Amino acid sequence: MEVAGQARAHVARLDLTAAQVAVLDGQAHTARALWNLLHEYCTFRQGRLASVKDCDAAIRQARREIDWIGRLPAQAAQAVLRTYRQAWANYFNPGHPAKRPGFKGRFRSRMAVDVPQGRDLNIARLNRRWGAVNLPKVGRVRFRWTRDLPGVTRGGPAGRITGARLVKDAFGWQIVFRAERRVPAPVAHRGEQVGIDRGITVALALSDGTTRDHGEWLTSGEKERLRRLEKKSARQRRARTPGRPTSTRLARTYDRIARLRATAKRRAVDWQHQTTTTELARTFGVVVVEDLTITNMVRSATGTIDQPGRNVRQKAGLNRAITGQAWGRTPCWSTRPVIAAGWW
Incomplete structure (x- = not known):
């Protein structure tokens, strides 16, 4: 028996031209700036957090009045709003370790753009090594095909692609497909x-x-x-x-x-x-x-001016070793x- 709804992610490398990289960089910077604008709009209101309706109206107005916000697709802008509201929900949840949402710095945050709708991707396999996907305001882009995606290839795993997220790391832009797969019903492990x-x-x-x-x-x-x-x-x-x-x-x-x-x-x-x-x-x-409690174990032993720490260099080496083991x-x-x- 199979059950549906198990979420999985599949990461693939994008093959982009210099012009496409510039477009995605601009979208990612716009998404970060939109997050900061939402945070300022919500936190500087007196007495209450702005509602989703107010934030959505503010985004629509900003897209009409500010040209550079239009670089970000409308659905990606709505994804920024959903992510921001979810960050506040996690913060207010007593059992969640999330911290209070804050502003995102240009060099301290990961560049990312959401593609919420899976039907807009139009994924196709070109050959054994490469596939193709549609990205909003970027066009048709090739990506490295390393695994069959559910609902895309004939005879592949059952399921569907619900969306994607474009993420930039040290090696360039990657696409993270959000997949919903049908998997066998779980059974008790007898090990x-x-x-x-x-x-x-x-x-x-x-x-x-x-x-x-x-x-x-x-x-x-x-x-x-x-x-x-x-x-x-x-x-x-x-x-x-x-x-x-x-x-x-x-x-x-x-x-x-x-x-x-x-x-x-x-x-x-x-x-x-x-x-x-x-x-x-x-x-x-x-x-x-x-x-x-790993966070306490890797704290610095420097101490203060009144009470300086002891064996600071040895403790720093231990902290690096613990961090390296993750x-x-x-x-x-x-x-x-x-x-x-x-x-x-």
Whole structure:
């Protein structure tokens, strides 16, 4: 028996021209600016938060009066409003860890554009390696075909594409398809129970005596390249005139550093996904994870002027090691077995 409604995401790389990249960059900056305008409109009203009707009317009026807001498609603008209202709903929910919504900075926020309607995408497969998709105000764009999408290819998985989100990272623009798939009805997992202890020298130590470890996220050559790029960026920052915009060479150095760090993160996420979601979730019926307050464990030991900290450099190295292992992300992907916290 199959059940419907299981949400899945599929990420694919877009093959864009320079003109299409410029269009998507403009849409993403407009979406960020629209978020900031909504936040100012809602938080500066006296006594109450603006309603959805008021915000929608303000967006429509802004699209008529301000030319550059028209670069963002109307449905993407409505998606910004929905995301903003959901951020407030999460903040007011006592059981949700979300913080109070705030303004989005140009260099501190991820560039993204929503395509809420799946029917507007008109996805088609061109050949074994590439597919094509329609993007609003961008046109027909190729994307890297690595997996069959539900409801697109004949004989592929059952389901449908409900929408997409365009996200820019260090490697360029990616498209994240939101898929609704029909999957087999879940059954009870009859595997054994196991406890996991997260560490630094050994990534995962299981209660059955086995361990799960990984190699370095970057090779020796990549580490040396990263070290040289960081020294180069430090020299370029010292030569930069205060108050002047970042030079093209410094921006290029930052991009190279970001790509190397993104490569390390992708390898770490891939290892964690294969280890937790794939191996451990299929092997064991119950996975018990120790309850650690990681945010407190990685706090700085610098202290204050009146009470300076001790062993600050050693504590900073420990914090980097904990952050590099991504303890908070490792148990969160084991979604198939029952996860229990507070082990030993």
